[in-house]
Amino acid sequence: MADHNSETEGQQVRTNGPGQGLITVYVNRHAFRVPQRPVTGTALKELPTPPIPPDLDLIRIMHGGEPDLFVQPDEVVELEDGAEFFAVPRTIVAGIDDSHI
Numbered sequence: 001m002a003d004h005n006s007e008t009e010g011q012q013v014r015t016n017g018p019g020q021g022l023i024t025v026y027v028n029r030h031a032f033r034v035p036q037r038p039v040t041g042t043a044l045k046e047l048p049t050p051p052i053p054p055d056l057d058l059i060r061i062m063h064g065g066e067p068d069l070f071v072q073p074d075e076v077v078e079l080e081d082g083a084e085f086f087a088v089p090r091t092i093v094a095g096i097d098d099s100h101i
Contacts, residue, residue: 023081027052038078041071044085056087 022033025044032047045052052058058071061084071077071085 023079023083025079025082026084027058028085028087034079036079036081038076040073041075041077042073044071044077045073045087052087055090057090058085059088060085 021036023036024031025034025047026032027044027047030048034047041058045056045058054073060069060071060077062068077083
């Protein structure tokens with residue numbers, strides 16, 4: 001299991017494996033230095049302190065006009081440097097359309 005070290009903007013995850021380059025990913029606007037290897041949605045939710053609770057979902061912000069993606073807890077995610085993730089409510093309650101009032 002990875003060790004966690006506090007940094008100014010987030011946390012650094014160290015690994016004992018040789019030759020694994022570190023990249024920066026963002027969870028809720030906090031930077032985390034992690035090994036460039038596939039991780040699960042659950043592992044991403046555990047990066048912040050305290051971890052993201054199970055009643056929140058994780059989305060990956062996509063760029064270039066692509067729609068953002070929900071990340072399931074057991075989904076394996078290929079990390080790229082600069083990848084951005086946000087915790088969001090599991091159910092988004094739409095506002096009331098009051099244009100007819």
